Amino acid sequence: MMPLGTAEVAKIAHLARLAIREEEVPDYARNLSAILELVEQMNAVDTTGVTPMAHPLDMVQRLRADEISESNQREHFQAIAPRVDAGLYLVPKVIE
Amino acid sequence: MMEWETVIGLEIHAQLATQSKIFSGAATAYGAEPNTQACAIDLGMPGVLPVLNREVVRMATMLGLAIDAQIARRSVFARKNYFYPDLPKGYQISQYELPIVQKGQLTIDLEDGSSKVIGVTRAHLEEDAGKSLHEDFHGLSGIDLNRAGTPLLEIVSEPDLRSAKEAVAYMKKLHQLVVYLGICDGNMQEGSFRCDANVSVRRKGDPQFGTRAEIKNLNSFRFVERAIDFEIERQIELIESGGKVVQETRLYDPDQGETRSMRSKEEANDYRYFPDPDLLPLALDEAFIEAARVALPELPEVKKQRFMTQYELSGYDASVLTASRDLADYYEATVAALGGEPKLCANWVMGDFSAFLNKENRDLADSPVSAVRLAGLLRRIQDRTISGKIAKEVFEALWASEGDADAIIEKRGLRQITDTSAIEKVIDDVIAANPEQLAQYRAGKDKLFGFFVGQVMKLSKGKANPQQVNDLLMEKLQGRNDLLA
């Protein structure tokens, strides 16, 4: 894996919706490249046939009964919202 | 002229008819005030966690069994990551690599009377997103997250469909099935059953598929047909004029009757799917699957065949009556209450009863005439208490909830006259009152017979038994002729 370039950092930052100042991009590129170099130590190990481990415990999903347990708490939840009107969360125009 | 072949695959989202959401205990009812059914989990508050609703798993299993699919003994929930204001967590919980239902099939009936098997690649569980509203909020959009977390079953077909008509037939068949299974209310206006269509064209005989366009959010059968037909035309014209179809998402505009590129979604999406660490693998044991199998209702196709043999109905009648489970149940209840006469019942259920429902745009569940009451009416036709014509009047009164058929017949004095001497008396009166017509009839103007029937029925207020009227009238008019001759 080649070190990450500034263009790639900008692309990833866009995917992650992070505004990064242009002058910071080289720093990020350097740090991210170093981290990737660190994690690439994994490549030294052959993991053919090893089952990936997504969870520490070998358990299965528990299911809950189909019951309504939540009541309307809109005012409570929207008290901490940056911008609401008529019960709606407001955002800059969504273009479909 | 080049011959073109269309290749269509449908992705259908059926909203599962649960009380609560797929991962939270908030209600799923349609039409609530904005954000009043969005709990901390649905809002993606920091620190909240999802717990899976058992009912959605059961419903997905039922669908899988109904389409002869494989039910995954182990399936996995994954996160589909993207930013959108109606997606509170910044990811949608869905199933990606290991869906709960795989490799099913559905047989559709084509217009020429043949049938075709359409493959169902997979059906997976996922959560719905909220809604963006674009009314005037000072140039802003309003976000309502009531729908966020509503359970969806996304049913993905193989690219086996070859025309818009086939696509519609498939969609209708699936719609009928999910409603039959009771896992979806099928309400397309409310978005409970909606469709994305992947459409491409290729030259006949070409083994490769063409580049496809995905048409989003088609929420009526008519739109599906029109949108696909438009899209086929567009693609063929484009290629024939030297252009190239680009892989993109398009939106159908029903007002213009055309599909349009959705610019905002053009940006190549990289959803970064990975197994959701908050949810463990979903494991289904044989007992769970067996319980779902036992709970399966009789499926439409099986019911139709049974109606044809058990009630000796035509294929057409059987399919009309089994189009919905409610109607089929109503029909069977009518036959049972009447104790037979399946054809008479079929005529009435498909005829006046359905017509009244349609006219008033009512659901069967809201019908004012129960199957028992309808059977009560049909019994009086059967035993010749009333004629078929009078029965229509009685049915109207039944619909207006004026009591049962017997009470209505009694109250309105609609009982049919079958007493020969009484009918003869009416006939005599009619003949006496119309000497001119009588003379003409006797002079050979046969078609005046109908006039006399009408007069007799009119004088008897429609209650005289029509067959008896016919016979007796013929006899009397004839009899005099003989006498004169």
Added chain:
Amino acid sequence: MHEKTIAQLSASLATGEFSSEELTRALLERVERFNPSLNAFITVTAESALAQARAADERRRQGAAGLLTGIPIAHKDIFCTDGVRTSCGSRILDRFIAPYNATVVERLNAAGAVMLGKTNMDEFAMGSSNETSFYGPVRNPWDLDAVPGGSSGGSAAAVAARLTPGATGTDTGGSIRQPAALCGITGIKPTYGRVSRWGMIAYASSLDQGGPMARTAEDCALLLGAMAGFDLRDSTSVDRPAPDYAALLDQPLTGLKIGLPKEYFGEGLDSAVARVVEDAIAEYRKLGAETVEISLPNSHLAIPAYYVVAPAECSSNLARFDGVRYGHRCENPKDLLDLYTRSRGEGFGAEVQRRILVGTFALSAGYYDAYYLKAQQIRRLISDDFRQAFAQVDVIMGPTSPTVAFNLGEKVDDPITMYLSDIYTIAVNLAGLPGLSLPVGFVGQRPVGLQVIGDYFTEDRLLNVAHRYQQVTDWHQRAPTAFA
């Protein structure tokens, strides 16, 4: 009063030596006096603490007091507290008043504990020095030039400085154990699934686990007993009753088989730290335990695997902070993209952004298999190493951290060096095992921690192993002079 442990305070409250209100007042005064130099608390909830204390005293008068009734504690600011700011050490949640309680908070409230406030932490628990907090670094009570460790640095410093007898923490890669070690206190990360994650703001969901931090193993046992247990709201919570940890503390250690992984004593370990750890292990031999060298051959892969798994999960977990429903929103966003990128760019600090970017990259098209899937496979190998080890031994011991507390600012510009301070703790999270750190000595004036790792659900054994040591040593009783 502040010098007493939870067990001692509990006894004093029971005999009426002082009331919870008096105790709470005394500790709040210490917080007021010492927090400016330590910066261990982000939010102090004096008023509600006193109300809770009075309620606890009332409960005691009614004869309904439990062991934790009236005991002041502090919560790491990662646990949602209804009506109280829950910042997670981040600007993006600086004004976030949580609308509900975490299960851990609810359970401790139900046990009658009194919340003094919310402790400082690395932003979103991403850090090993508490220097990534939006609220500034926490200082180590043993040496104000040193870091307290992280990410639960505020909890560790507050306990070490006797501002609170106990606190909650969370541990994703060592965030309870490493600061416990660096601040000379005891802390346990339970088995994954033992303590509910409901209301605990997620960093890396498959690794995060809450646990107690206190001066002694006995106090940790009391706190863990209240915190642990099945929770219907957390699908990954384990439906298995928690034992009475406090009742199991005194089992003898005779015949205890301790595994010493050679990988934990090799290159990278500070030799002075090594000597202190070896002395502690010698003490265990005196207590009747036997030691055996073992190998955890994939240990060196723990940090690489962790820095794929944790960032990947965090890149997704932190996507909800978008300025729409709560949290920081940039001024005058010109469009939707601007709202997202600026709110998040302004709201998250550099380390959080780095990890989000790494995780986004690791999950992106074309890289998923090489990074994420590979890391999950390595995770399996690491877990298998432990499984094999626990077939031979009861517990595994080694240093918690390769060095004692380092100086503020020393590693802040070098993420990789910083990451390496969790070299002995991270594998435990990848496997989901329980791990404990207890104080076993000093290098200079800075404490050294011994890590004890157990098999799944053997928290009782780990607490017992630590408690027996604390019965015969006094490292856990040492207090930093300025805060004694």
